[in-house]
Amino acid sequence: MAVRSRSSSKPPVAIIGAGIAGIAAAVRLAARGHAVTVFEAAASFGGKMHQFELPGGYRFDAGPSLFTLPELVDELFRLCGRDPQEYFRYQRLDPITQYFFADGTRLTAWADEEKFAAEIEAKLQVPAVTVQRFLRRSAKAYGATANTFLHKSLHKAKTYLTPDVLQAVAVLPQLGLTATMHQRHAKTFADPRLVQLFDRFATYNGSDPYQAPATLSMIPHLEHGIGAFYPEGGIYSIAQSLVSLAEELGATFRYNEPVEEILTADGLVTGVRTPQDVYDFGLVISNMDVVPTYRRLLPHAPAPERTLRQPRSSSALIFYWGIEHEFPELGLHNIFFSQDYKREFDAIFQDKTVAADPTVYVNITSKCSPADAPSGHENWFVMVNVPHDEGQDWEALTAHTRQAVLKRVSQALGRDIEPLIRSERVWTPPGIAADTSSFGGALYGSSSNNMLAAFLRHPNFSRKLEGLYFCGGSVHPGGGIPLCLLSAKIVAGLISTR
Numbered sequence: 001m002a003v004r005s006r007s008s009s010k011p012p013v014a015i016i017g018a019g020i021a022g023i024a025a026a027v028r029l030a031a032r033g034h035a036v037t038v039f040e041a042a043a044s045f046g047g048k049m050h051q052f053e054l055p056g057g058y059r060f061d062a063g064p065s066l067f068t069l070p071e072l073v074d075e076l077f078r079l080c081g082r083d084p085q086e087y088f089r090y091q092r093l094d095p096i097t098q099y100f101f102a103d104g105t106r107l108t109a110w111a112d113e114e115k116f117a118a119e120i121e122a123k124l125q126v127p128a129v130t131v132q133r134f135l136r137r138s139a140k141a142y143g144a145t146a147n148t149f150l151h152k153s154l155h156k157a158k159t160y161l162t163p164d165v166l167q168a169v170a171v172l173p174q175l176g177l178t179a180t181m182h183q184r185h186a187k188t189f190a191d192p193r194l195v196q197l198f199d200r201f202a203t204y205n206g207s208d209p210y211q212a213p214a215t216l217s218m219i220p221h222l223e224h225g226i227g228a229f230y231p232e233g234g235i236y237s238i239a240q241s242l243v244s245l246a247e248e249l250g251a252t253f254r255y256n257e258p259v260e261e262i263l264t265a266d267g268l269v270t271g272v273r274t275p276q277d278v279y280d281f282g283l284v285i286s287n288m289d290v291v292p293t294y295r296r297l298l299p300h301a302p303a304p305e306r307t308l309r310q311p312r313s314s315s316a317l318i319f320y321w322g323i324e325h326e327f328p329e330l331g332l333h334n335i336f337f338s339q340d341y342k343r344e345f346d347a348i349f350q351d352k353t354v355a356a357d358p359t360v361y362v363n364i365t366s367k368c369s370p371a372d373a374p375s376g377h378e379n380w381f382v383m384v385n386v387p388h389d390e391g392q393d394w395e396a397l398t399a400h401t402r403q404a405v406l407k408r409v410s411q412a413l414g415r416d417i418e419p420l421i422r423s424e425r426v427w428t429p430p431g432i433a434a435d436t437s438s439f440g441g442a443l444y445g446s447s448s449n450n451m452l453a454a455f456l457r458h459p460n461f462s463r464k465l466e467g468l469y470f471c472g473g474s475v476h477p478g479g480g481i482p483l484c485l486l487s488a489k490i491v492a493g494l495i496s497t498r
Contacts, residue, residue, distance in 0.1 A: 010034045013495070014272050014281040016259045016297070017437070019047030020481060021471040022287030023242045024076060024488035030249035031080045032496065034283075038251060039274060041258035041437070045243050047287075048436050048443075049481075051236040054423035058322035058379040059372040061235040062427065065363040065381060066204075066333070068222040069482040070229050073238060076485075077245060088241040090231040091368075096223055098331045100412040101193050102339040102357075106329075113224055124191045134188050134198075139225045141218040184214035196341050200359070203385050205478050206313025206444035208345045216448060222482075230332060230368045238481065262286070262297045262468065269467035282467050285491055289474040290458045291439035301465060307458050310446035312388040312439065313479065314348055315429035317401055319382040322423035326378055327413060332367045336360040336408050344385075349449070352387040354401050360384060360408050377422070382409075388440035389429035398428060438474070445474030460490045469494060 010033040015022045018040035030036045044050065048063030070090050077084040094111035101107070107123045110116045113135055117128035179187075181202050185195045199209035201219040209216075222228075231237045243253065254274075262284055263271040271280045286293045294303040338344050338359045347355040363381040366373035373379040384401055410417045429441030439445075446457060458475040462468035471487040473479030 011282050012037070013283040013285065014039065014259075014279060015285045015287060016262075016272070016293075017047065017287030017472070018042075018045035018243070018253060018255075019287045019436075019472055019484070020049050020239055020242070021473070021484040021488045022047075022285070023239060023246060024485050025285055025287070025471050025491055026246040026251040027076050027080065027242055027249065028488060028492035029495065030246055030251040032492070034495075036246070036251040037279070037281075038246075038253045039257050039259045039272065040253060040255050042435075043255055045253060045255075046236065046239040048432070048438075049235060049239045051234065052425075054320060054322050054379075054425060056322045056377075056423045057374045058320075058377070058423055059234070059365070059369075060320050060379055060381055060425075061363075061365060062318075062320075064235050064481050065365075065383075067229045067231055067235060067238070067481060068226065069485075070231075072482055072485040072489075073242070076242060080245060080249060082245065087245060088231065088237065090229045093228045093230055093332060095331060096228045097333040097335060098329070099197060100334070100336045101196075102337055103193075104412075105193060107193075107197070109224070111224075111227060116224060120194060124194050126189055126191050126194050130189065131194075135220065135224055138218045138221040141215070142221040142225070145215075145218070179214040181209040181212045181214055181216050184217050185209075193337075196337055199341060200335065200337075202448075203314065204480060205448050205483075206315075206385075206442065207448040208314075208349045210342060210345055211349065211447075211449035213448070213450065228333075230365075232369075234365050234369055234372070235481075259288075259297060261299070262293075262301075264298070264301060264465055264468075267464065267466060269465055283469070283495060284467060285469045285471055287470075287472045288437050289439045289442075289445065289472070290470055291474070292437050293470070298465075304458065304463075307446075307456065310456055311349075311449060312442035313444035313447040314385045315388045315432060315441040315443055316427070317354065317384045317386045317398060317429070318427040319380075319402060319405065320423075320425040320427070321380040321382060321421045322373065323378045323380050323417070323420045324376070324422045325415075325420045326376055327415075329413070330362065330364055330367070330378075332364060334362040334364070336362070336412050338408070348385060348387050349447075352390055352392065354384065354386050354397050354404075356400075356404060357408065358384045358386075358401060358404055360405050362409065386429060388442040389433055390440065394428045394430055398426060443473070444479030448478070460487060461494055 012035040015038045018038050026036045050062045053059050074084040095108045097109040099107040117131035120126050120131050121128040185198045189195050202209035202212045257274045259272045261273040269284045338357045344355040347353050361383045364378050366379045406418050432441035469491045471491045477483045
């Protein structure tokens with residue numbers, strides 16, 4: 001079946017996967033006059049960014065729970081001449097996170113940097129000026145490098161001929177390229193609890209702070225400099241509002257229609273094949289994880305084996321609990337730290353298992369959207385960082401981890417949590433892999449556990465097949481909502497310059 005463009009100068013585009021990056025790419029290309037068709041294997045859009053309900057009236061965002069850089073969503077509406085607030089609204093969080101340390105210390109991460117620094121000084125006896133100096137350095141590094149390393153392709157020579165690169169090069173000596181995140185934080189802060197707090201930002205791209213480069217110490221700026229936000233209706237509303245926009249622009253979403261093969265001839269993409277039909281396309285964007293894209297959809301094309309063999313990021317073991325109680329000491333984001341962070345990350349990345357005492361993240365959207373749980377109840381999204389699936393005994397690991405989570409959280413809150421659970425669902429790495437085509441259930445594609453990781457990620461285009469592009473968390477610039485949105489922006493820019 002040939003799919004024709006509305007304009008002969010704008011060829012039609014097929015997008016494989018209706019994850020957030022695929023949706024954003026559909027918006028950008030439809031706004032430029034391309035006829036866009038999005039093929040999605042599932043019954044609806046969102047990928048990891050979907051929602052569901054559990055018996056008893058508990059609504060959950062299944063995957064991403066943290067929202068930063070909301071201007072990247074607003075930008076999509078504005079480039080289409082729409083007012084973002086007519087589609088999508090959000091609020092800045094204050095406080096951002098409640099931290100519970102293993103020794104019983106509790107700390108509130110306030111949105112205001114000075115207030116946050118004062119909280120740290122009061123609770124951890126680290127001088128506020130030391131914290132503020134660190135956050136200013138994080139902001140400077142982000143400001144100098146983001147436009148080069150996040151907003152542009154690192155795999156095109158012209159990227160390195162822009163003034164932005166000179167600005168990035170000027171700060172490289174300050175970024176500690178040969179040190180790890182943990183080394184940077186341990187050198188900066190005397191209190192191991194504060195080191196642990198800032199080390200956790202490595203998990204934002206599924207990495208190990210004891211291996212990841214110190215350059216990632218700029219990540220805290222996203223929360224404490226720019227801000228963390230909550231969308232009205234939850235994270236799912238991001239995908240929902242952007243799909244509405246894409247459809248208004250003429251994009252077509254074909255659900256329950258998985259792409260089985262990307263068709264090629266003589267080094268060119270020619271279309272896609274699904275169980276329903278064969279479609280002619282000269283431009284195809286894969287929002288599927290890059291590994292299954294090559295293994296399943298391009299079985300006869302040469303694969304970039306070195307890239308596909310890059311170490312995977314961590315995955316997640318998630319418990320969704322309907323809790324018959326309200327905890328006023330908890331907020332939207334809550335972290336219950338393990339006693340031994342090094343042992344926890346060694347378990348994930350060296351031993352490929354789950355630590356006996358893992359750090360626990362609890363997200364409770366009913367704190368901001370009361371309708372997400374019945375009155376007097378809360379909806380707990382309870383996540384532990386775990387290795388990607390390599391055939392581990394996940395039934396046993398899940399049972400063990402559930403008990404460890406209950407012990408850690410119950411101890412911190414002084415209340416037995418298990419009797420309060422009224423509804424439950426579990427999402428394991430094999431389940432994430434099956435439901436989202438993420439290789440091994442790795443949430444962010446490859447890890448960032450070496451200084452060249454940014455350059456080793458798969459580019460947003462194919463070097464071998466003209467007309468084939470890639471977006472989403474497994475390719476440049478990485479995983480998480482902001483980076484997925486930027487991958488769509490990069491791809492749209494590459495196509496527009498063809």
